[in-house]
Amino acid sequence: MGKVKGPRSxxxxxxxxxxxxxxxxNERKMSQEELGAACGVSFQQIQKLEKAVxxxxxxxxxxxxxxxxxxxxxxxxxxxxxxxxxxxxxxMDPKFGLRLLRAxxxxxxxxxxxxxxxMESVAKGIAAATA
Numbered sequence: 182m183g184k185v186k187g188p189r190s191x192x193x194x195x196x197x198x199x200x201x202x203x204x205x206x207n208e209r210k211m212s213q214e215e216l217g218a219a220c221g222v223s224f225q226q227i228q229k230l231e232k233a234v235x236x237x238x239x240x241x242x243x244x245x246x247x248x249x250x251x252x253x254x255x256x257x258x259x260x261x262x263x264x265x266x267x268x269x270x271x272x273m274d275p276k277f278g279l280r281l282l283r284a285x286x287x288x289x290x291x292x293x294x295x296x297x298x299x300m301e302s303v304a305k306g307i308a309a310a311t312a
Contacts, residue, residue, distance in 0.1 A: 191233040198242075201256055203231040205249045208279060219248035 206227075207214050213224040213231075220227070220241065229235040230245075237245070245255050285293060 191236055195212055195236050196233040198237055199231040199233040202227075202237070202245055202249075204279075205251050205255065209249050211249070216245065217276060220244040222226075 206213070213227040217224040217227045222241075230237050230241070242256055243253065246256065268285070285296070286301070288296065
């Protein structure tokens with residue numbers, strides 16, 4: 182029989198929150214040890230929060246946000262819900278995803294538009310070739 186989830190079990194929102202913490206920590210080039218020290222906890226605790234083994238309290242999230250110099254709004258569930266595609270890009274390969282998004286953000290608006298059209302065209306061609 183499967184394990185019954187209790188009221189304190191981690192949810193998809195907890196997993197997304199952990200991913201966002203890890204993403205921002207990596208973006209700030211901060212280790213789990215450094216973040217833990219800034220929040221007064223061990224690196225193992227940060228690891229558990231990032232992996233959604235443990236849930237993140239609001240007080241702990243405030244400490245994490247301050248240590249990462251990040252507004253609390255970055256971690257808001259309504260902010261996370263609308264960015265599933267962005268999260269897919271970032272979390273399939275976090276280092277490459279960040280590089281891709283940073284490079285894209287640095288492009289002129291007209292170049293970004295052309296780039297997206299090119300990528301869509303390439304994706305359609307690949308899909309047609311494999312169908």
